[in-house]
Amino acid sequence: MTDRISTGDDIDSYCTKCRLTLEHIVVAMVGGSVVKVKCKTCGGTHRLKGTPNTTPRSSKKEGGPVYRSSVTVHALWQAAVNAANGTELEYEMSGSYRPGDLIVHSVFGKGVVQKDFYRKCSVLFSDKERTLVTANT
Ligand SMILES: [Zn+2]
Numbered sequence: 001m002t003d004r005i006s007t008g009d010d011i012d013s014y015c016t017k018c019r020l021t022l023e024h025i026v027v028a029m030v031g032g033s034v035v036k037v038k039c040k041t042c043g044g045t046h047r048l049k050g051t052p053n054t055t056p057r058s059s060k061k062e063g064g065p066v067y068r069s070s071v072t073v074h075a076l077w078q079a080a081v082n083a084a085n086g087t088e089l090e091y092e093m094s095g096s097y098r099p100g101d102l103i104v105h106s107v108f109g110k111g112v113v114q115k116d117f118y119r120k121c122s123v124l125f126s127d128k129e130r131t132l133v134t135a136n137t
Contacts, residue, residue, distance in 0.1 A: 099114060
């Protein structure tokens, strides 16, 4: 006894007068199926047309909020910049940088060194992490 339709219930049906699928009220039933409906819009009574949608409206799927990954990266970058010590270092390929250093790149802007490797290091910029060439040994 979950989604049984009975006389007086709301039902979606195609209205021949309005020429639209609209809410109707069940006015006549035969053997458990709807045979006559009344249009809530125009008030006209007609036979049921089309496939009735008996699914409760509240069961419609609702998509959750979508978080863009760049928001998280930006938050990480902001926290890293705030936590970085020392003065801003201008990035140069011939330079040597260590994790925690705050560097300024001519194209990417401010970044914080995350890890240093042989002749390169990973730097977190406001949009994403990039690998830069350095003179690290
Ligand atoms: Zn109608």
